[in-house]
Amino acid sequence: MRTMTEDAFTEHRPLLFTIAYEMLGSAADAEDVLQESYLRWSAVDASTVEHPRAYLVRVVTRQALNHLRTVKARREEYVGTWLPEPIRTAPEAGEDVILAESVSMAMMLVLETLTPSERAVFVLHDVFGYTHGEIAASIGKAEVTVRQIAHRARRHVQARRRRFEPGSEATQEVVQRFLSAAATGEIQELMDLLAPDVVAISDGGGKVVAARKPVVGADDVARFVLGVLRTTTTTRTRVEPATYNGMPAARFLTDDALDWLVAFEIHEGRISALYGVRNPDKLHRADAVRAIDRGEPSHGNHDR
Template sequence: MEYRDTGRPSPAPEPREATTDPFAEHRRLLFGTAYHMLGSVVDAEDILQDAWLKWHAVDQASVEHPKSYLVRTVTNLALNRLTSARATRETYVGPWLPEPLITPSNAVEETEMADTVSTAMLVVFETLNPTERVVFVLREVFGYSYAEIGGFLDRPPATVRQISHRARSHVQARRPRFEADDAAREGITERFMAACRGGDLNALMELLAPEVTLWNDGGGIVTAARRPLHGPAHVARWLLGVMAKPVSAGIRLESAVVNGELSVVGMIGDDPVGALTYDVHDGRIEKIRFQVNPQKLGGVRAAGGAASDPPPN
């Protein structure tokens, strides 16, 4: 996904109907906002719980624009969480990857989720400082104006514009290269799963780009590679070695739309045990992100499942 300043008008405040619960009405938007900012399903759900408590602690009749109020609340809660998370991640065991999220195949039609961002882009977002990330998400993903974002963050619009420009330049310099079209990606995914299921080393290596790199996030909870793996031979042998381990007995590989892109999930029974997302360049898999931390698989369900929504309050 290429982000750019489209110049489109900002979302207009929606009139409030007495019979509508604004929090329930905008739940998907609020979850999508928090998830884009944090890269964590669990943290996004926690933010929504806190926002719900704050919403029910105010005089709602006095809130002129509930949607803007709720987005501002979620934004500031997420900004606080991002700031504290940076210190925590410095002691994280092995590579840190965002939490994958199964999304519906028609995610492009879910405007309030703003085309759930790819895992690769969430990784790029991690290189922004907390304020840059929040501004980028609000401006480039959800289309808020500089003035609106300034109101959310208590900053002048001119300052927000500068932060946005800096963040956009940073993201554009690091964003993933062009992806394969849907048909090509589907073919690559099927061949990848077939090679893994059959233990076919040569077939798997043919699918991997010469500069392929794999990151594996186990969080110190399950066995995982604690450093990135490089090169087709190393990556392919490691993947097939994982599939051959006793702990992988009964694992079922399925294709699924993860963060808006066709990917692979590993299931044992009804339980997800891994989510593998990747970039495709020139017909080969170039970067692989393999999430196996069980605490980060809450947003993954069986292939074809719906996007994760926060639990009812």
């Protein structure tokens, strides 16, 4: 028989997972944080908590902050380019534009450049709409300090954020045309679908062959894609359209095993970035569709 404690945690789990994932960039780490948070929540008499969601958000935020500080060193030692662990999202995830942008590969990479406190404050305020006062209670800092952190983080993000179109039928069509051109080796058709300053970022984690540095420019990216397809796919490889991190994507499966995942950033009808994940440690957790949610926006969403 389910308890009040279990019901409250289950009800808010998509929101709690999304907060932890955006703070950590890893679904596995986010799940660890949720497990730790549930253990703390289960030790509390839920009937005495007036606002369970607010309480759980505070617990998850604190656990994610603790976890984030421990993984920073691990990321600095990562072999090659680090990309967030991809999460498979439902196609309708793109309907919430703020949420889709916040979990996109581009935004997650920007969030990686923030300090742990800046990341927590930006995610909670600008994505989830919590007030500076609510955030202060979650991270154990004075409200005036949180305001300063929020201003600094927002300025940093705005200077680095990339504009893109969330996954939709139109963006998936661009991806399909790109894949068709790649399959036939039509390099000019590929280049026509790429923005002049397109960038391709690959993550092999040092475990499989992948470009160690970003590839930039339509000509170089087109040739890079054709080279990867030539060396990593066989007659047993099939390609499936999907949505990951709120972005149109393609799954490359060989003998039904996922061995390459590419998420596409599209702006004004052209591909502006490709994010290719080949690290098997990240791919083996990428199949499950994740429920992500922002919950009901806080009443203080505009207290800037």
